[in-house]
Amino acid sequence: MLSSILNKKTCATCQICCVYDDTDVWDAPGFTKEEFDRNNIDGRFEWTERDGLYYLKMEKSEDGLYHCPCLTEHGCILREKKPFRCALWPLYVVRTEDGLGIAVSDVCPAVIQKDNESILKGIETKLPEIMDMVDKYPEQIEEFHDNYRMVAVQKNGTFGGV
Ligand code: SF4
Ligand code: SF4
Numbered sequence: 556m557l558s559s560i561l562n563k564k565t566c567a568t569c570q571i572c573c574v575y576d577d578t579d580v581w582d583a584p585g586f587t588k589e590e591f592d593r594n595n596i597d598g599r600f601e602w603t604e605r606d607g608l609y610y611l612k613m614e615k616s617e618d619g620l621y622h623c624p625c626l627t628e629h630g631c632i633l634r635e636k637k638p639f640r641c642a643l644w645p646l647y648v649v650r651t652e653d654g655l656g657i658a659v660s661d662v663c664p665a666v667i668q669k670d671n672e673s674i675l676k677g678i679e680t681k682l683p684e685i686m687d688m689v690d691k692y693p694e695q696i697e698e699f700h701d702n703y704r705m706v707a708v709q710k711n712g713t714f715g716g717v
Pocket of ligand 1: 561570571572573644645662664665
């Protein structure tokens, strides 16, 4: 979804966002029922359901980290069927006082370096799809966290700079 602002080669050597530690394992993606079904998660992985979303079970590895079971040395095995949360990463739809906003996480070493204008321009054509998704699944809307930077806020239904 974010190929306009992310370079595949950078991601191939990074993969930070598919591995978690004790402080950010809460951020592992929740699959909607539709995403859960289209990826045949049941029977393929262990999973748990919480607040309407489905989470893959991850055990802490010897390195002290939690590795998403979909991650292989060639990247995510779910490919274009990966869940919305992963497709949108490192961006989040967050609540603001006036409506919704788009925020970027500082965990991604690549996108956090980009300015808000270029991020917003890069996702401009995807915004209707993103908004349709959160309309349908409001549980995909996140709270704003300290390590996020607000990229754009919604005013009168349109996203603009902060
Ligand atoms: S953290 Fe950013 S650069 Fe690293 S793999 Fe994820 S999206 Fe790519
Ligand atoms: S589902 Fe795929 S993209 Fe998402 S965290 Fe797991 S490996 Fe990464």
